[in-house]
Amino acid sequence: MTTSSRARSHTATATFQVSSWTENPVYTRDDRTVEISGVQYPAHGFTRADVGYTYSGDLSGRGTLAYLIAYIEGAAAPTTGFEVFEGSIDGHEGTLVFRHDGTHDAVGVHERLTIVEGLGTGGLERMRGHADIEIAGHDDGGYPITVEYTIE
Secondary structure, three states: OOOOOOOOOEEEEEEEEEEEEEEEEEEEOOOOEEEEOOEEEEOEEEEEEEEEEEEEEOEEEEEEEEEEEEEEOOOOEEEEEEEEEEEEEOOEEEEEEEEEEEEEOOOOEEEEEEEOOOOOEEOOOOEEEEEEEEEOOOOOOOEEEEEEEEEO
């Protein structure tokens, strides 16, 4: 699908907070674990996390993420998932789906969120774009997100 020549690039900024997190092992290579922020995770394996987010700012609403997280002791490990966002972005209301692709390590999380074309509804149906997220450590005040997008 091509973007109309009338589409302009926009930037939306917000803060997101984790409202829920349930994570369970899917595969572990062995019984070894590592501790991250006081929680035990497989040293080598992957988990599935069901995560809820709340957004405030230019993005206002909630997200539900189905997340697969690999753990590789001592190395950056891949993360991937799909998040349904329900709410508004710069006053455009509806739903859309972000595809999460990134890595995590002992320092933090580095991800690109890409809007999946063809899954949006309402005022977000024709939105295209992405956000890059860099998270280091826990922050009770939430985490910044900036979405670069076009909309027809």
